[in-house]
Amino acid sequence: MKKRILLLAGGQSGEHEVSLMSARSVLNALPRDQFDVTPVVISKQGRWLPPTETQRALESGEAPTGGDLVLHRAASAEGYDAVFPLLHGPMGEDGTVQGLLTLAGIPFVGSGVLGSAVSMDKIMTKQVLASAGIPQVAWALAVRREWQAQPDTVRERAAALGYPLFVKPANLGSSVGISKVARAEDLDGALNLAFSLDRRVILEAMTAHKPREVEVGILGNDAPIASPVGELRFDADFYDYETKYTEGRASMHIPAPLPPEVAEQIRTLALRAFRALDCAGLARVDFFYVEETGELLLNEVNTMPGFTTTSMYPKLFEAAGLNYSALVTRLVELALEDR
Ligand code: ATP
Ligand code: MG
Ligand code: MG
Ligand code: MG
Incomplete structure (x- = not known):
């Protein structure tokens, strides 16, 4: 019997569009004699789109709005043999969706909650x-509250790593929010950008x-x-x-x-x-x-x-x-x- 696969794509992160590109390829490649594949696109607002809206989003390459609340859709995901959560970044690649699928008791492609989150x-x-x-390179952590309350301690931590250094949101991908900072004067701007995307930021020494x-x-x-x-x-x-x-x-x-x-x-x-x-x-x-x-x-x-x-x-x-x-x-x- 054919396996029923739910292919999840899109999602709330800055990598929404990248995920939709990946999903189109996977959808075309899963052999139809073995798998019955249903794609569901998750909008940027985190809502799961019904079939026609999903089709439209796959074709246009984006899904800014629309869709159902996630739990409503997850409950109906029970009829699938497996889920392919082809989602990148937070709310998809970070253990959140993996937790939902684990709770729903549906097998899924890729790492579980722990491996995904870490x-x-x-x-x-x-x-x-x-x-x-x-x-690994030398690195340091900074959290948003600290950057707001004691920016100098964060600046000192950066100075200790030396310039140039990389400033990155801790939980993202596709280089979204990442800056290479060549001089101390450019540090604040890079930190503000990274903290606009994440509560946790990593400072990394550049390779030699x-x-x-x-x-x-x-x-x-x-x-x-x-x-x-x-x-x-x-x-x-x-x-x-x-x-x-x-x-x-x-x-x-x-x-x-x-x-x-x-x-x-x-x-x-x-x-x-x-x-x-x-x-x-x-x-x-x-x-x-x-x-x-x-x-x-x-x-x-x-x-x-x-x-x-x-x-x-x-x-x-x-x-x-x-x-x-x-x-x-x-x-x-x-x-x-x-x-
Ligand atoms: P992906 O899209 O692969 O998930 P990402 O958004 O998680 O990427 P990183 O791979 O951490 O981001 O960094 C993006 C790029 O920045 C690297 O591919 C590299 O070109 C550069 N880079 C990041 N950190 C360093 C470093 N410490 N030293 C030198 N170059 C770096
Ligand atoms: Mg990455
Ligand atoms: Mg990535
Ligand atoms: Mg990378």
Whole structure:
């Protein structure tokens, strides 16, 4: 019998549009002889759209308004065998939707509440990975109240890391709200931007030189496998939103031209991080490789990485011999597996 799949896309985060792009690809790729797929788009206001509005949103690439209250829809999600929450960022990739689906008793693709929540928050990720002995840049935490009440303590913390540094909302993706701060004068503006998007902000020392950016895909539950390593190259100061999503601004190199022992180290560290964070199903683990010093630093773990047919994660597994359609099928199988 065909498996009934609910594909969730859109969502409330700054990555709403990115999620809809990913969802269109997955929708086209899930084999129809095996799966009966129902897409449901979640509007930017968090409401779950009925079928016709969902269709319209998928075609137009956005869903600013409309839809039902979430709980009403989740209750009717009971008729599905599995859910594919193809949502990026807060209220989707951060354990909230995963909690709802866990409560509803429906299997779903990807990490559970714990792995999703910890991996979404860059500060929690750093803390867990530090305790697992995984190399990372120096960093510091700041919370909104503190920035409002004692801005100088936050400024001192930044100065201790040295410039240039990166200021990031702790819970976001697609580089939304991220600034590279070259001088102390630009710090306040970067912090105000990051705090407009999140209560928690991470300050990160920049790598000693402009790093090479290398990424690896992980697939599996308790016996995960690592893909070949890929590299992103782009002509910009850092990999910002515009560079990520403007056609032709970045190029993907798979496999990344790296010394074999460096590639192997990346795969080993990525698998260790996946386990330390209690991830499941899939993750894309991103590293900085500082060629000048030979340093390898883990940047972040994305539990629901970009998923269009040209995105890095599917391309990495395609290079490993698993085409896009086989990959999404495998992800649904992993969701249905006993853990
Ligand atoms: P994604 O879309 O992959 O989820 P994100 O929004 O979570 O990305 P990061 O990967 O943390 O953001 O940072 C975005 C980009 O900023 C990186 O790809 C890199 O180009 C640059 N960058 C971030 N932190 C540093 C750092 N500490 N040193 C050097 N470059 C950095
Ligand atoms: Mg990220
Ligand atoms: Mg992300
Ligand atoms: Mg990233």
